[in-house]
Amino acid sequence: MDFSFNEEQEMLRKSARQFLEDECPKKFVRDMEEDEKGYSPELWKRMAELGWMGLLLPEEYGGLGGNFLDLTALLEEMGRALLPGPFLPTTVYSSLPILHYGTEEQKREFLPKIAEGKLIMTLAITEPSGRFDEAGIETKAIRSNNDYLITGTKLLVPDAHIADWFLCAAKEGEGITLFLIDAKTPGINCTLLKTLAADKQCEVILDNAKVPARNILGKSGAGWEIASKIEQWGAIAQCALISGCLQQVLEMTVDYTKERMQFGKLIGSFQAIQHQCADMAIDVDAVKFITYEAAWKLSQKLPATIEVSRAKAWTSDASRRVCLTGHRIHGGLGLTEDHDMQLYFRRAKAMELAFGDGDFHREIVAKELGL
Amino acid sequence: MDFGFSPEQEKFRQEIHEFLENDADAKGAKEEWAAGNGYGPHTWVIMKKLGARGWLTPAWPKEYGGLGLPAMYRALAMEEMDYFTGRGSRGVLCGIGMTGTVLLGHGSEEQKREYLLRISRGEIDFALGYTEPEAGSDLANLSIKAEDKGDYFLVNGQKMFNTACHYAQYHWLGARTQVVEPKYKGISLFIVDLKTPGITIIPIQALGFKTNQIFYDNVKVPKNCLVGELNRGFYYIMEALDHERTYTTSRLNGELEKLIQYAKTSGKSKDPIIRQKLAQLSTEMEIAKLFALRIPWMLDRGMRPTPEAAILKVFYAELQQRVINTAQQILSPYGQLKKDSKWAQLDGEFELEYTASLEGIITRGTCEVMRNIIALRKLGLPAR
Numbered sequence: 001m002d003f004s005f006n007e008e009q010e011m012l013r014k015s016a017r018q019f020l021e022d023e024c025p026k027k028f029v030r031d032m033e034e035d036e037k038g039y040s041p042e043l044w045k046r047m048a049e050l051g052w053m054g055l056l057l058p059e060e061y062g063g064l065g066g067n068f069l070d071l072t073a074l075l076e077e078m079g080r081a082l083l084p085g086p087f088l089p090t091t092v093y094s095s096l097p098i099l100h101y102g103t104e105e106q107k108r109e110f111l112p113k114i115a116e117g118k119l120i121m122t123l124a125i126t127e128p129s130g131r132f133d134e135a136g137i138e139t140k141a142i143r144s145n146n147d148y149l150i151t152g153t154k155l156l157v158p159d160a161h162i163a164d165w166f167l168c169a170a171k172e173g174e175g176i177t178l179f180l181i182d183a184k185t186p187g188i189n190c191t192l193l194k195t196l197a198a199d200k201q202c203e204v205i206l207d208n209a210k211v212p213a214r215n216i217l218g219k220s221g222a223g224w225e226i227a228s229k230i231e232q233w234g235a236i237a238q239c240a241l242i243s244g245c246l247q248q249v250l251e252m253t254v255d256y257t258k259e260r261m262q263f264g265k266l267i268g269s270f271q272a273i274q275h276q277c278a279d280m281a282i283d284v285d286a287v288k289f290i291t292y293e294a295a296w297k298l299s300q301k302l303p304a305t306i307e308v309s310r311a312k313a314w315t316s317d318a319s320r321r322v323c324l325t326g327h328r329i330h331g332g333l334g335l336t337e338d339h340d341m342q343l344y345f346r347r348a349k350a351m352e353l354a355f356g357d358g359d360f361h362r363e364i365v366a367k368e369l370g371l
Numbered sequence: 372m373d374f375g376f377s378p379e380q381e382k383f384r385q386e387i388h389e390f391l392e393n394d395a396d397a398k399g400a401k402e403e404w405a406a407g408n409g410y411g412p413h414t415w416v417i418m419k420k421l422g423a424r425g426w427l428t429p430a431w432p433k434e435y436g437g438l439g440l441p442a443m444y445r446a447l448a449m450e451e452m453d454y455f456t457g458r459g460s461r462g463v464l465c466g467i468g469m470t471g472t473v474l475l476g477h478g479s480e481e482q483k484r485e486y487l488l489r490i491s492r493g494e495i496d497f498a499l500g501y502t503e504p505e506a507g508s509d510l511a512n513l514s515i516k517a518e519d520k521g522d523y524f525l526v527n528g529q530k531m532f533n534t535a536c537h538y539a540q541y542h543w544l545g546a547r548t549q550v551v552e553p554k555y556k557g558i559s560l561f562i563v564d565l566k567t568p569g570i571t572i573i574p575i576q577a578l579g580f581k582t583n584q585i586f587y588d589n590v591k592v593p594k595n596c597l598v599g600e601l602n603r604g605f606y607y608i609m610e611a612l613d614h615e616r617t618y619t620t621s622r623l624n625g626e627l628e629k630l631i632q633y634a635k636t637s638g639k640s641k642d643p644i645i646r647q648k649l650a651q652l653s654t655e656m657e658i659a660k661l662f663a664l665r666i667p668w669m670l671d672r673g674m675r676p677t678p679e680a681a682i683l684k685v686f687y688a689e690l691q692q693r694v695i696n697t698a699q700q701i702l703s704p705y706g707q708l709k710k711d712s713k714w715a716q717l718d719g720e721f722e723l724e725y726t727a728s729l730e731g732i733i734t735r736g737t738c739e740v741m742r743n744i745i746a747l748r749k750l751g752l753p754a755r
């Protein structure tokens with residue numbers, strides 16, 4: 001048993017925190033909400049130079065050969081800073097599946113470019129059904145000679161408007177197949193959706209988009225197995241973001257209780273406030289440990305279905321509780337647009353919903369328990 | 372980061388597990404604890420058997436009867452001992468987990484020789500003497516008086532809810548040795564032989580537990596029974612309380628597993644609401660387990676886990692309530708049937724626990740007091 005990050009992970013965390021404090025202040029986060037692209041290409045380049053895009057990739061593809069715990073340390077800092085942009089879509093949702101399920105040719109084509117920050121990718125699975133399961137996929141792939149024609153609507157695709165490539169799930173006969181699709185393929189139409197977190201989620205309509213058969217990821221018809229794996233990776237990545245985000249909300253809130261005076265006293269001296277802060281602290285510690293345990297399992301390449309779903313179930317609900325308490329304690333000030341609290345509150349909802357909320361993951365836990 | 376146990380740790384746990392599974396006295400002890408009486412004849416025997424193997428105090432130095440192992444081994448041993456003590460190893464922890472551990476740090480060499488070996492061999496245990504009628508959460512308000520009479524201390528006063536008095540040999544007594552402000556600076560800690568003349572023990576039946584009132588009437592306590600320094604007793608008590616709040620989760624987890632099994636066999640597991648609830652409890656149980664294991668991990672790094680023990684205590688006690696209430700909901704009308712009643716389900720366990728578990732939210736410091744500790748000690752919020 002060891003509850004601490006190792007020295008290298010602590011160094012990664014420290015340098016990431018410093019870097020993001022300098023490069024991703026809240027003004028930048030607010031600007032990116034207004035910005036049409038929603039990310040800064042210069043910052044993206046600098047992140048690539050730090051090796052972040054290739055953190056999980058082996059050295060032979062230009063990566064650093066890190067594991068899920070290394071990633072967790074980094075993502076906690078990104079969550080704390082509310083870093084906008086296509087980091088997870090490009091890395092965890094796309095480069096990891098290519099690394100694990102791609103052909104050697106696909107790996108060589110995509111991974112070094114991703115590691116260098118020269119390629120942005122995203123994952124197009126969700127559809128108007130809003131479901132996270134195989135039955136939710138209606139987009140069709142029809143074979144014609146050496147190509148497939150893909151038709152359907154993908155929803156809430158993160159950063160699709162700036163992505164160079166998509167990893168897209170489509171129904172082929174009775175099975176699901178995953179395709180690597182060039183975003184410039186004729187017949188693809190992308191529209192930015194307006195969201196609570198002003199993050200960049202899109203509708204992507206594919207109308208007979210032609211994709212060469214060699215762009216299948218994994219086996220034809222066996223794509224859901226990969227999609228489930230991506231959902232697991234995605235869910236734990238979101239947990240790590242939430243963890244960082246909530247740690248910041250707790251710190252910010254506790255700091256506020258030590259400076260705000262009412263009735264001639266610091267509000268932090270009121271027991272009603274103290275107990276709410278204590279509950280936040282319990283939630284945050286729980287979020288950290290349940291996330292770290294699942295990330296550790298993944299880093300050890302152990303089966304982690306139940307651990308990941310426990311983590312996402314708990315963090316999803318805790319994020320609502322902690323952010324709501326943060327708002328309560330900040331009073332009216334927290335509701336103003338100039339205050340950071342509302343940024344965390346809105347972002348936390350997007351993270352809660354990404355890759356399944358508490359109810360969704362509890363059902364997975366129930367199945368794993370044999371219920 | 373590492374969320375597994377080493378092969379040596381697994382082996383250590385397994386040995387204790389197999390031993391307890393197959394020992395007739397362990398089964399007898401389990402019945403004694405389930406009846407809420409604490410130690411009975413079987414418990415004394417099983418404690419001695421465990422003690423002979425060093426399993427009661429694996430983290431103590433060898434010279435005092437330990438095995439010289441890290442605190443994580445103690446946590447593993449305690450998890451296995453939950454098998455018979457139940458409800459978070461409450462009573463069985465006193466000597467081996469609280470008083471002995473504090474003596475190890477603050478006791479005189481004479482006291483260590485006198486008590487530690489006997490504790491580690493399972494020969495003696497202690498009753499915790501903190502609470503008084505006017506000193507519950509506000510322990511610093513305690514008033515039982517210990518006067519320095521030159522050769523001895525003369526003790527007069529009363530304690531409330533001192534649970535182990537009817538079977539322990541010694542009292543771990545917090546008493547006032549000086550009237551000062553702040554009050555906690557006038558408290559000293561003593562070890563008192565419960566057979567000393569002038570001591571009267573009167574039983575109290577609480578829900579699920581037998582506990583006691585204890586009266587001191589001109590009780591002479593020898594000078595060498597003072598633990599550590601005069602008037603520093605409150606600090607030692609706080610340290611002992613950190614240990615007391617160090618629950619293990621194996622017993623509560625076992626109850627949840629029984630409940631999950633019941634949901635499966637009774638067909639209730641098809642209900643989506645029950646599925647959600649059980650999945651949530653299993654998630655919370657995992658968190659409780661991690662909170663519990665954080666404590667020995669910190670101790671092994673020389674850290675004092677005060678707010679962390681408070682977090683564990685709140686989380687565990689409140690989770691226990693959720694487990695039992697969910698059990699009652701799943702058992703539905705059968706939940707009220709007692710162990711020996713016709714139609715009782717799961718051996719009436721959750722009927723018993725429905726009341727016996729209340730102790731969890733009150734003792735070792737109430738959940739409210741735990742939240743105070745977390746706010747003040749972990750988050751540094753202003754006291755006033």
Ligand SMILES: Cc1cc2nc3c(=O)[nH]c(=O)nc-3n(C[C@H](O)[C@H](O)[C@H](O)COP(=O)(O)OP(=O)(O)OC[C@H]3O[C@@H](n4cnc5c(N)ncnc54)[C@H](O)[C@@H]3O)c2cc1C
Nearest residue numbers: 499500501502507508532533534577580730734735737739
């Ligand atoms: C079965 C059982 C076994 C026990 N065993 C022992 C034992 O072996 N040895 C021993 O010494 N004691 C023992 N106790 C006593 C136990 O530790 C106390 O009951 C407990 O500390 C609470 O004290 P109290 O009962 O006086 O409640 P009070 O302190 O009067 O509390 C009443 C309510 O006020 C709240 N409250 C009090 N102070 C604060 C505050 N500062 N902030 C917010 N809320 C506050 C409490 O949380 C609670 O809700 C036992 C009790 C029971 C029921």
